[in-house]
Amino acid sequence: MRVLHTSDWHLGHTLRGEVTRDHEHAAFLAWLLEACTREAADALVITGDVFDSATPPASAERMWFEFLAAARRASPTMDIIAIAGNHDSPARLGAASSVLRELNVHVIGGLPRNASGSIDLERVLIPVAGGRGLVAAVPFLRPVDVPTELIERGDPLLAIYGEVLAGARARRGADVALIVTGHLYMAGADAQFLSERRVSIGGQESAPVRVFPEDISYVALGHIHRAQRVARDTIRYAGAPLALSLDESSYKHQVLAIDFDGARVSEIRSLPVPRVIDIIRVPARGAAALADVLAILDALPPQQLGDDPARPYLEIVVALGKPEPKLRALIETALDGKRPRLIRLGVEQTGDGAALGDRVSSRRLAELDPREVFVRLWARGHVEPPTPEVLGAFDRLLAELRGDVEDIAS
Numbered sequence: 001m002r003v004l005h006t007s008d009w010h011l012g013h014t015l016r017g018e019v020t021r022d023h024e025h026a027a028f029l030a031w032l033l034e035a036c037t038r039e040a041a042d043a044l045v046i047t048g049d050v051f052d053s054a055t056p057p058a059s060a061e062r063m064w065f066e067f068l069a070a071a072r073r074a075s076p077t078m079d080i081i082a083i084a085g086n087h088d089s090p091a092r093l094g095a096a097s098s099v100l101r102e103l104n105v106h107v108i109g110g111l112p113r114n115a116s117g118s119i120d121l122e123r124v125l126i127p128v129a130g131g132r133g134l135v136a137a138v139p140f141l142r143p144v145d146v147p148t149e150l151i152e153r154g155d156p157l158l159a160i161y162g163e164v165l166a167g168a169r170a171r172r173g174a175d176v177a178l179i180v181t182g183h184l185y186m187a188g189a190d191a192q193f194l195s196e197r198r199v200s201i202g203g204q205e206s207a208p209v210r211v212f213p214e215d216i217s218y219v220a221l222g223h224i225h226r227a228q229r230v231a232r233d234t235i236r237y238a239g240a241p242l243a244l245s246l247d248e249s250s251y252k253h254q255v256l257a258i259d260f261d262g263a264r265v266s267e268i269r270s271l272p273v274p275r276v277i278d279i280i281r282v283p284a285r286g287a288a289a290l291a292d293v294l295a296i297l298d299a300l301p302p303q304q305l306g307d308d309p310a311r312p313y314l315e316i317v318v319a320l321g322k323p324e325p326k327l328r329a330l331i332e333t334a335l336d337g338k339r340p341r342l343i344r345l346g347v348e349q350t351g352d353g354a355a356l357g358d359r360v361s362s363r364r365l366a367e368l369d370p371r372e373v374f375v376r377l378w379a380r381g382h383v384e385p386p387t388p389e390v391l392g393a394f395d396r397l398l399a400e401l402r403g404d405v406e407d408i409a410s
């Protein structure tokens with residue numbers, strides 16, 4: 001039996017709230033479709049954050065449904081299982097689940113429970129590959145999924161996974177591979193990308209490895225965007241298929257292919273996802289003086305004629321010894337007519353004489369675009385990203401502030 005494990009697609013994602021990723025997502029899904037056929041996958045497991053937000057744009061939802069239809073056509077017998085992540089709306093992702101089940105696509109939004117309050121094992125435990133595998137599809141667990149008494153006992157994850165695993169063991173025949181999903185932060189996982197957010201489940205910040213006992217054949221995890229194994233070789237994050245923040249530029253995004261020999265994993269391979277839009281950093285590492293940055297920008301290739309959805313993303317980090325109020329205007333003028341598009345302009349202050357601790361944190365803040373700071377601050381208090389109206393108002397304020405201050409000063 002062969003399973004493809006992928007995660008954290010974040011359909012509908014935008015850079016700086018304005019550059020859509022549709023071109024990259026469409027290319028990834030076409031590639032994935034091809035990979036499913038080429039690998040003759042028996043099952044495709046998607047471990048959460050299908051969408052970037054709880055209210056994805058219609059174009060992202062269309063991409064999702066079109067992918068499912070195309071996958072069903074291309075691989076008629078492949079089982080498809082998807083769970084909700086912390087970015088997805090469980091209700092929205094799960095809304096079409098009864099229709100999709102007819103197509104052998106299993107979508108688990110929230111943790112389904114019976115009238116009695118026990119976990120609905122009929123829905124969570126999904127036989128795959130003609131009974132050679134059993135997938136325990138546990139989604140990202142929200143407060144509503146976690147009964148208060150479990151939180152009071154202090155081990156909600158252990159209790160919920162324990163209940164699912166007891167059911168799985170009762171149904172699992174000899175030599176049947178058991179695959180358990182999760183969208184959570186595992187203790188010891190390496191989460192360093194800017195696009196990763198901490199989550200807590202029932203007050204627990206991280207899942208201890210004992211949540212996943214050794215009789216599980218493979219643990220398919222989502223939430224961390226860098227593919228990695230945790231604790232043992234068969235507990236894996238597949239990672240995101242495309243860069244969700246610019247600091248992922250040197251990382252090779254991937255999908256995992258897992259081969260099973262009976263109940264045992266025989267091989268795990270990573271399938272590299274082709275990158276369709278380059279990320280350029282100026283300078284390549286660290287920061288450079290403004291004159292040097294402008295010289296590099298001058299040498300960038302010109303914009304192509306016609307529609308060019310693959311314009312490279314550009315990140316610039318300027319080293320400044322003193323404030324440079326016209327910085328953005330100078331950079332934007334230098335980039336006029338160039339093919340790469342500016343996504344992030346960072347500033348590194350030099351020689352400010354602050355204590356090391358202050359310098360690190362203030363530099364980190366100074367590196368962020370004001371708009372990025374606003375979006376992050378907004379995210380702390382709101383589930384949904386700011387609307388275009390709100391962003392537009394912020395941009396106008398910012399332009400006013402920058403323009404007016406400069407006018408008064410000059």
Ligand SMILES: [Mn+2]
Nearest residue numbers: 008049085223
């Ligand atoms: Mn994610």
